[in-house]
Amino acid sequence: MELDERKCKILQAIIKTYLETGEPVGSRTISKLPDLNLSSATIRNEMADLEELGYIIQPHTSAGRIPSDAGYRLYVDQMMAEKALERNDEEEGKEKEHDALLAKVDRLETLLQQVAKVLAYNTNYATMVTAPNYKNTNVKFIQLSQVDETQLLAVIVVEGNVIKNKMIKVTEPLANDELLKFNVLLNSFLTGLSLQDINLELIQTMKQQAGERAALLEYIFEGVMDAVRSAEELEVYTSGANNILKYPELYDATKAGALLEVLEEKKALNNLMESTENDTTDNQYGIQVYIGDETPLKTTNDCSIVTATYELEEGVRGKIGIIGPKRMDYDKVVTTLKNLTNELDTIFKNKT
Amino acid sequence: MELDERKCKILQAIIKTYLETGEPVGSRTISKLPDLNLSSATIRNEMADLEELGYIIQPHTSAGRIPSDAGYRLYVDQMMAEKALERNDEEEGKEKEHDALLAKVDRLETLLQQVAKVLAYNTNYATMVTAPNYKNTNVKFIQLSQVDETQLLAVIVVEGNVIKNKMIKVTEPLANDELLKFNVLLNSFLTGLSLQDINLELIQTMKQQAGERAALLEYIFEGVMDAVRSAEELEVYTSGANNILKYPELYDATKAGALLEVLEEKKALNNLMESTENDTTDNQYGIQVYIGDETPLKTTNDCSIVTATYELEEGVRGKIGIIGPKRMDYDKVVTTLKNLTNELDTIFKNKT
DNA sequence: TGTTAGCACTCGAATGTATCGAGTGCTAAC
DNA sequence: GTTAGCACTCGATACATTCGAGTGCTAACA
Numbered sequence: 001m002e003l004d005e006r007k008c009k010i011l012q013a014i015i016k017t018y019l020e021t022g023e024p025v026g027s028r029t030i031s032k033l034p035d036l037n038l039s040s041a042t043i044r045n046e047m048a049d050l051e052e053l054g055y056i057i058q059p060h061t062s063a064g065r066i067p068s069d070a071g072y073r074l075y076v077d078q079m080m081a082e083k084a085l086e087r088n089d090e091e092e093g094k095e096k097e098h099d100a101l102l103a104k105v106d107r108l109e110t111l112l113q114q115v116a117k118v119l120a121y122n123t124n125y126a127t128m129v130t131a132p133n134y135k136n137t138n139v140k141f142i143q144l145s146q147v148d149e150t151q152l153l154a155v156i157v158v159e160g161n162v163i164k165n166k167m168i169k170v171t172e173p174l175a176n177d178e179l180l181k182f183n184v185l186l187n188s189f190l191t192g193l194s195l196q197d198i199n200l201e202l203i204q205t206m207k208q209q210a211g212e213r214a215a216l217l218e219y220i221f222e223g224v225m226d227a228v229r230s231a232e233e234l235e236v237y238t239s240g241a242n243n244i245l246k247y248p249e250l251y252d253a254t255k256a257g258a259l260l261e262v263l264e265e266k267k268a269l270n271n272l273m274e275s276t277e278n279d280t281t282d283n284q285y286g287i288q289v290y291i292g293d294e295t296p297l298k299t300t301n302d303c304s305i306v307t308a309t310y311e312l313e314e315g316v317r318g319k320i321g322i323i324g325p326k327r328m329d330y331d332k333v334v335t336t337l338k339n340l341t342n343e344l345d346t347i348f349k350n351k352t
Numbered sequence: 353m354e355l356d357e358r359k360c361k362i363l364q365a366i367i368k369t370y371l372e373t374g375e376p377v378g379s380r381t382i383s384k385l386p387d388l389n390l391s392s393a394t395i396r397n398e399m400a401d402l403e404e405l406g407y408i409i410q411p412h413t414s415a416g417r418i419p420s421d422a423g424y425r426l427y428v429d430q431m432m433a434e435k436a437l438e439r440n441d442e443e444e445g446k447e448k449e450h451d452a453l454l455a456k457v458d459r460l461e462t463l464l465q466q467v468a469k470v471l472a473y474n475t476n477y478a479t480m481v482t483a484p485n486y487k488n489t490n491v492k493f494i495q496l497s498q499v500d501e502t503q504l505l506a507v508i509v510v511e512g513n514v515i516k517n518k519m520i521k522v523t524e525p526l527a528n529d530e531l532l533k534f535n536v537l538l539n540s541f542l543t544g545l546s547l548q549d550i551n552l553e554l555i556q557t558m559k560q561q562a563g564e565r566a567a568l569l570e571y572i573f574e575g576v577m578d579a580v581r582s583a584e585e586l587e588v589y590t591s592g593a594n595n596i597l598k599y600p601e602l603y604d605a606t607k608a609g610a611l612l613e614v615l616e617e618k619k620a621l622n623n624l625m626e627s628t629e630n631d632t633t634d635n636q637y638g639i640q641v642y643i644g645d646e647t648p649l650k651t652t653n654d655c656s657i658v659t660a661t662y663e664l665e666e667g668v669r670g671k672i673g674i675i676g677p678k679r680m681d682y683d684k685v686v687t688t689l690k691n692l693t694n695e696l697d698t699i700f701k702n703k704t
Numbered sequence: 705t706g707t708t709a710g711c712a713c714t715c716g717a718a719t720g721t722a723t724c725g726a727g728t729g730c731t732a733a734c
Numbered sequence: 735g736t737t738a739g740c741a742c743t744c745g746a747t748a749c750a751t752t753c754g755a756g757t758g759c760t761a762a763c764a
Contacts, residue, residue: 024727026726026727026728027727027728028726028727038736038737039736039737039738040727040737041729041736041737041738041739042735042736042737044727044728044729045729045736047728048728048729058727058728059745060743060744060745061727061728061729061742061743061744062725062726062727062728062742062743062744062745063726063727063728063743063744063745064726064727064728140499140500141497141499141500141505143495143497143505143507145493145495145507147492147493147509148492148493151513153493153495153507153509153515155495155497155505155507155517157499157505161503161519163505163517163519165507165515165517167513167515238616239616240616241593241612241616242608242609242610242612242613242616245605245608245609245612246605246609251605253597253598253603256594256597257594257597257598258594260593260594260597260612261594264590264591264592264593264594376756378755378756378757379756379757380755380756390707390708391707391708391709392708392756393707393708393709393710393758394706394707394708396756396757396758397706397707397758399757400757400758410756410757411716412714412715412716413713413714413715413756413757413758414713414714414715414716414754414755414756414757415715415716415755415756415757416755416756416757705764706763706764707762707763707764708761708762708763708764709760709761709762709763710759710760710761710762711758711759711760711761712757712758712759712760713756713757713758713759714755714756714757714758715754715755715756715757716753716754716755717752717753717754717755718751718752718753718754719750719751719752719753720749720750720751720752721748721749721750721751722747722748722749722750723746723747723748723749724745724746724747724748725744725745725746725747726743726744726745726746727742727743727744727745728741728742728743728744729740729741729742729743730739730740730741730742731738731739731740731741732737732738732739732740733736733737733738733739734735734736734737734738
């Protein structure tokens, strides 16, 4: 049995109404739609076929049908295909105000937090935004300075203008020229290098150059390395966790609880986001839709995740994701994500 | 009618069993307790009195009694008074493992996040930890350096070793001696001052000293001020939001949703924590218990908040708080909070 | 005077029963 | 191939009944 056009239309109608109502849809409901003029009996026959094909499910005899994961998949794929065609007429206007809202935030972290918030507000789902990951954290600049008698401050700027710093305790203040010497040494040896490039050999050579202060240099160097490593912990910003409770199908102590836990566990969440494919070739915004079991979540298969990729600068990317019930307004979510990544792009471009 | 000792004991028994079971307690349940040997009828009489006094409530006729806010209040006050007496025998052992867990975290933010997590895990309530607030953010040290052709980096260390930084865009690189001059200028004018101390007059004098580079100085100065102001946004770390769903009395779309929103709204949360009294005189850890309406939460009066104050260094304090249902294991919560603040104290003391 | 046994009463929770209706599958006619 | 018709299913709803925990009150008792 193949999926002819009429079946396809019916399936689409079923899914659409289910997305709206959240309740199983019966044959009569579909037959009354102005779209296709068929009696409920005919629809019933087609529905039986669609069920056999695995696109819809009957929760129990004498109930309507609800989409299966496969059904959702088909629906989303079709939607995405359509969107790819009508790419030209980007909607504006509605989201305009956020432009203003977002543009004036200048710290990246607050901006991203804000993005998560706006997205949650617009979609009524839970959202998460990962900070862009600077894969190759090349050191760009190092500055060592004496803050007071016993404390040095190491400031390291790495590729992408990420600033890291670390206080280093010393037993006695360094002489001015010594500080200068260390600064020169650190900069000349480390600038341009990334974490992986820094090896024992390099450290040895550096220590040689430091002469009798080799021990101190090593100590300071350790501090610097600490700082460079530190912000490896990638940030994730979440918002709208309360939205989860708005959907009856997730409103359940274990399901909702598990989701909340996921949203809280930043590290796992980051992995989750990273584990989504990073494919910007097939569609402009790298939008990916994961339905039910396709989701990297093991704890529940009752929700869907949609992610988009934004680009801070060439090659430096982060992700925006929303997580909600399988019965999600995919269309709206995808458009909103597109608009938002669009806005982010323009903001970032104007910045540089 | 006064509250004699017997009434008091009965009230205590009612509250205790209610805390355990979560269901209205009847007279028979109490009469069967080995503590006081009274028939259910007598208990009933006393209960009627207690209700009249406002300490307990009857959800409906022919149901047992549950504590009112006033009842909880009395219970907590008594418990706190008892605890104040037996302050000596600090329990150890059980929490020992966290000592290890917490001690090896060296960044303050991760430590506090960890604290929130441990507390949530131990108590099964939602938790929040505010970063210590450095009331007087005196500038301690300023360093301006040239990162590349068009970017300056301003690093400011304020009291309490909080480091703030900001990239400043310039059109052309500054000469070395010019940079030095700015550094000296900024340091000599601003060190020791706090945000409030910096006024227009000061800026004028500074500009005069800058001579023909006054415009540039002002521009840079703005950047520096930006950075100083920036981290005014105090951080709050939360954990265990999912625990909220574990209590039937809060398990309700609107109530739980509202709480989740509160936990997410860091800024409001911080105010909430700050608004709690800061009184370390009456008990060692500044533990405060807010029950129902006493809570600063306007959205719901179905929960209680317990906060404790920890001290990073003399005068630099933050708060640890837990939020849960009114039917909360106050005893356990208070002990856990005490232990935790204790641990924090020792950790901080060893650090300095 | 305080305590207790006894009893009628209340009312939510639990259980059982009947009904309703949306929806189905199937058959036969168009 | 489509549709009308019909018997059938089964969750949801409504309603009645029962059950029992718990109460308040009264009267007897120490």
